[in-house]
Amino acid sequence: MRDTKYYQDLIETALKNYLPQGEYREKSLIDSMEYSLMCGGKRIRPLLTLMFCELCGEDAKIALPYACALEMIHTYSLIHDDLPCMDDDDYRRGKPSNHKVFGEDIATLSGDALQSLAFEIMLSESAVEAVSADRAVKAAYTLSKYCGALGMVGGQVIDIESEGKSAELEVLQEMDEKKTAALIKAGCEMGCIIGSADEKKIKAAREYAHCIGIAFQIMDDILDVTSTSEELGKPVGSDSDNEKSTYVSLLGIEKCKELVDELTDKAIKSLSVFDNDTQSLSDLALSLANRKN
Amino acid sequence: MRDTKYYQDLIETALKNYLPQGEYREKSLIDSMEYSLMCGGKRIRPLLTLMFCELCGEDAKIALPYACALEMIHTYSLIHDDLPCMDDDDYRRGKPSNHKVFGEDIATLSGDALQSLAFEIMLSESAVEAVSADRAVKAAYTLSKYCGALGMVGGQVIDIESEGKSAELEVLQEMDEKKTAALIKAGCEMGCIIGSADEKKIKAAREYAHCIGIAFQIMDDILDVTSTSEELGKPVGSDSDNEKSTYVSLLGIEKCKELVDELTDKAIKSLSVFDNDTQSLSDLALSLANRKN
Numbered sequence: 001m002r003d004t005k006y007y008q009d010l011i012e013t014a015l016k017n018y019l020p021q022g023e024y025r026e027k028s029l030i031d032s033m034e035y036s037l038m039c040g041g042k043r044i045r046p047l048l049t050l051m052f053c054e055l056c057g058e059d060a061k062i063a064l065p066y067a068c069a070l071e072m073i074h075t076y077s078l079i080h081d082d083l084p085c086m087d088d089d090d091y092r093r094g095k096p097s098n099h100k101v102f103g104e105d106i107a108t109l110s111g112d113a114l115q116s117l118a119f120e121i122m123l124s125e126s127a128v129e130a131v132s133a134d135r136a137v138k139a140a141y142t143l144s145k146y147c148g149a150l151g152m153v154g155g156q157v158i159d160i161e162s163e164g165k166s167a168e169l170e171v172l173q174e175m176d177e178k179k180t181a182a183l184i185k186a187g188c189e190m191g192c193i194i195g196s197a198d199e200k201k202i203k204a205a206r207e208y209a210h211c212i213g214i215a216f217q218i219m220d221d222i223l224d225v226t227s228t229s230e231e232l233g234k235p236v237g238s239d240s241d242n243e244k245s246t247y248v249s250l251l252g253i254e255k256c257k258e259l260v261d262e263l264t265d266k267a268i269k270s271l272s273v274f275d276n277d278t279q280s281l282s283d284l285a286l287s288l289a290n291r292k293n
Numbered sequence: 294m295r296d297t298k299y300y301q302d303l304i305e306t307a308l309k310n311y312l313p314q315g316e317y318r319e320k321s322l323i324d325s326m327e328y329s330l331m332c333g334g335k336r337i338r339p340l341l342t343l344m345f346c347e348l349c350g351e352d353a354k355i356a357l358p359y360a361c362a363l364e365m366i367h368t369y370s371l372i373h374d375d376l377p378c379m380d381d382d383d384y385r386r387g388k389p390s391n392h393k394v395f396g397e398d399i400a401t402l403s404g405d406a407l408q409s410l411a412f413e414i415m416l417s418e419s420a421v422e423a424v425s426a427d428r429a430v431k432a433a434y435t436l437s438k439y440c441g442a443l444g445m446v447g448g449q450v451i452d453i454e455s456e457g458k459s460a461e462l463e464v465l466q467e468m469d470e471k472k473t474a475a476l477i478k479a480g481c482e483m484g485c486i487i488g489s490a491d492e493k494k495i496k497a498a499r500e501y502a503h504c505i506g507i508a509f510q511i512m513d514d515i516l517d518v519t520s521t522s523e524e525l526g527k528p529v530g531s532d533s534d535n536e537k538s539t540y541v542s543l544l545g546i547e548k549c550k551e552l553v554d555e556l557t558d559k560a561i562k563s564l565s566v567f568d569n570d571t572q573s574l575s576d577l578a579l580s581l582a583n584r585k586n
Contacts, residue, residue, distance in 0.1 A: 025467060026447040028454065033442065080405060085378075085397035104378035105453055108401065109446050112373060112408065116441030119412050123434035133426035140433070141416035148409030149326065153402050154319040160398055161321065174318060 001280040007050045007060060011043050014064045015071060018121050032102040032110035033117070037075050039093055046071045047284075048187040049194075052205055055276050056195025063194040065127035066139045069118035070187050073147045076114035079107050081156065118143070131194050139190045146186035155179025167245040173214075181213025204273045211267035212285050215260045219291060221246035222256050227292065264289040294573040300343045300353060304336050307357045308364060311414050325395040325403035326410075330368050332386055339364045340577075341480040342487075345498055348569050349488025356487040358420035359432045362411035363480050366440045369407035372400050374449065411436070424487050432483045439479035448472025460538040466507075474506025497566045504560035505578050508553045512584060514539040515549050520585065557582040 015037055020030050046067030053063035082089040082097040083104060089097050099107035121127060122140040131139075145151060155178030162171055188205035197205070225248055247256050267285040271278040308330055313323050339360030346356035375382040375390040376397060382390050392400035414420060415433040424432075438444060448471025455464055481498035490498070518541055540549050560578040564571040 020442055024443065024447070025464070026442065026450040029442055029447060029450045076405075080401055083378075083401065085376075085401060106450065108373055108376065108378060109450055110442075112369075112404070113442035113446040115405065115408050116437050116444075116446065120434065120437035120441055123430050123437060125434075128430055133430045136430055137416050137421055137426045141413065141418075144409050144413035144416060148413055149313055149319065149322055149403075149406035150317065151409075153406040153409065154317070154322060157319040157322045157399065157402055171318070 001051060001054055001277055004047060004280065004284070007047050008043050010050065010061065010064060011046045011067060011071065012038075014068050018065075018068055018072075018117065028102060028106050029110055029113060032098055032106050033114055035101060036079050036092075036098045036110070037072065037114065039075075039095070041071075041093065043071060044284075044288075045074055045183055045187040048184065048209070048281075049191040051281055051284075052188050052191025052197075053195040054191075055274050055278065055281070056192055056197045056201065057276065058195040062130040063191055065121045065124065066143070066190045066194055067187070069122045069140075070143060070183065070190065072114045072118040072121075073143065073152070073186075074183055076111040076118075077147075077152055077156070079111040079114070083107060086156075086160070115147075135193055135196070139193045142189050142193060143186045146182040151178055151182040155182065162245070164243060166243070166249075169250050172245055172247065172250065176214055176217040177210070180217045181210050184213040184216075185209040201273055204270045207270040208267045208281070208285070211263040211270065212288055215263035215267070215285075216288050218247045218256050218260050218263075219289065221248045222253060222260070223291075223293065224248070225253065260289050294344060294347055294570055297340060297573065297577070300340050301336050303343065303354065303357060304339045304360060304364065305331075307361050311358075311361055311365075311410065321395060321399050322403055322406060325391055325399045326407055328394060329372050329385075329391045329403070330365065330407065332368075332388070334364075334386065336364060337577075337581075338367055338476055338480040341477065341502070341574075342484040344574055344577075345481050345484025345490075346488040347484075348567050348571065348574070349485055349490045349494065350569065351488040355423040356484055358414045358417065359436070359483045359487055360480070362415045362433075363436060363476060363483065365407045365411040365414075366436065366445070366479075367476055369404040369411075370440075370445060370449070372404040372407070376400060379449075379453070408440075428486055428489070432486045435482050435486060436479045439475040444471055444475040448475065455538070457536060459536070459542075462543050465538055465540065465543065469507055469510040470503070473510045474503050477506040477509075478502040494566055497563045500563040501560045501574070501578070504556040504563065505581055508556035508560070508578075509581050511540045511549050511553050511556075512582065514541045515546060515553070516584075516586065517541070518546065553582050 019034050019037065024030060049063050049067035049070060050060040054060040078092060079098045081087050082092055083099055090100055091097060098110065102110065119140060122143070123136060128136040147153065155175050158171065158175040159179055162175065185206050188209040189202055192202045192205045224246070264285050268282045271281055312327055312330065317323060342356050342360035342363060343353040347353040371385060372391045374380050375385055376392055383393055384390060391403065395403065412433060415436070416429060421429040440446065448468050451464065451468040452472055455468065478499050481502040482495055485495045485498045517539070557578050561575045564574055
């Protein structure tokens with residue numbers, strides 16, 4: 001497997017090309033979609049799709065429409081999350097959030113259009129030709145399930161409804177499974193589906209995704225109390241300011257660090273069912289567990 | 294072809310069953326989706342999918358996932374259109390709009406989840422098994438294209454951006470083609486695709502959809518000046534109050550009535566390429582042209 005930079009470059013170029021090209025009357029909409037999509041994020045989710053596809057022995061490039069669709073879903077969710085009627089965030093990754101630049105109406109619509117575009121590119125003739133209609137259907141179905149009412153959107157609802165009250169660990173786990181792990185699962189599973197993996201490998205990819213997803217979320221909670229705002233690039237202590245239950249508030253920081261290590265270990269072990277070299281995916285799990293921001 | 298009541302009953306039952314069943318933590322979200330989806334609308338778009346599928350010689354029932362997906366897309370667009378940051382409508386079909394009942398956050402998310410669910414049901418194993426992966430991909434792709442940035446959402450953007458200024462006829466036509474005709478086209482074309490129609494028949498269905506879609510919109514403008522608010526079930530004269538350009542303000546009422554008749558006539562003529570009985574579709578075009586609300 002190549003280094004992550006290779007895949008990230010593929011993703012950046014493809015994302016840009018999937019946006020409508022040319023002159024349209026709805027220019028503000030397309031600008032708004034591009035503003036949030038081409039924001040220089042880490043692209044972890046689409047990266048996983050490409051890496052799992054290649055791990056299964058297929059060329060990562062045929063998984064690009066599915067990887068980019070996933071990033072579009074992730075991006076639309078961030079645009080809508082930042083809206084005043086949701087988390088009301090004026091900034092995202094140090095830049096004004098979408099609605100601060102384009103207005104709430106266009107921001108709402110550009111989120112909507114990014115979701116449609118995600119499905120459009122997964123089901124387009126060229127995408128389907130490269131992978132067969134069967135695999136295209138299975139991959140797009142997987143994403144639709146993980147991003148919907150009982151997946152990512154459901155997680156957001158649970159988050160909104162537990163604001164300002166102390167949540168139980170069970171609720172926190174369900175929320176993070178849906179809000180964070182669901183799209184990571186979608187990424188890993190789609191990579192396997194496009195790579196024609198068997199059910200055993202898809203299950204292993206799901207386990208890997210679950211573990212790094214939850215570890216990622218616990219790390220977020222840890223960093224919110226241990227990091228400085230310079231390191232983190234955003235205000236720290238926001239969880240306790242919002243009286244939000246977190247893994248740290250429920251379990252204590254030592255237990256949380258243990259959990260991150262356990263989950264990371266479990267993620268790496270789950271990769272043993274794959275025949276090819278899984279070093280890059282192990283490294284990715286470790287780098288997420290050891291991150292400083 | 295059977296009478297429209299038969300198809301409408303199929304649609305109502307299927308829509309209800311496609312919503313998540315059982316007990317979930319995100320109950321408010323599912324209630325909100327159901328509130329707007331099961332609202333007793335006319336179901337014209339999904340009706341067209343079923344009728345065109347049967348016209349092509351297939352059982353209408355196999356087109357139900359595609360018909361219902363289309364209604365979900367239409368419903369999500371109405372929920373988002375009514376939001377305060379968009380048209381800011383407190384009522385929809387005489388009932389409080391979604392965000393007035395569930396809050397803006399849940400309304401935004403239930404629109405998002407309805408769009409995901411639309412794709413989920415079109416790509417589910419049972420839907421695909423009944424029609425083949427090839428047809429499922431083609432139908433779902435068609436819907437994604439018509440509902441996205443250069444389709445329905447684009448039309449909404451053009452509408453927003455032409456508010457308060459007098460638009461040219463060309464802009465009005467592009468807006469209505471996208472905002473209104475696009476989903477009607479999606480409905481007719483998906484019915485043909487699921488019915489295994491050839492390109493000539495799909496093209497005819499698209500022409501029919503274009504004609505009834507634009508005629509529908511012109512009728513809306515006519516009714517806004519000729520109807521009483523009792524007949525219409527909503528305030529009349531809202532277009533001129535909003536200084537909105539309409540077909541009536543640009544062309545005059547007589548020319549508009551002529552156009553509706555011409556378009557309806559053209560819609561009916563386009564059906565001549567189909568071998569089976571097209572009476573129900575002709576009747577539908579006529580009933581839309583002669584409606585009082």
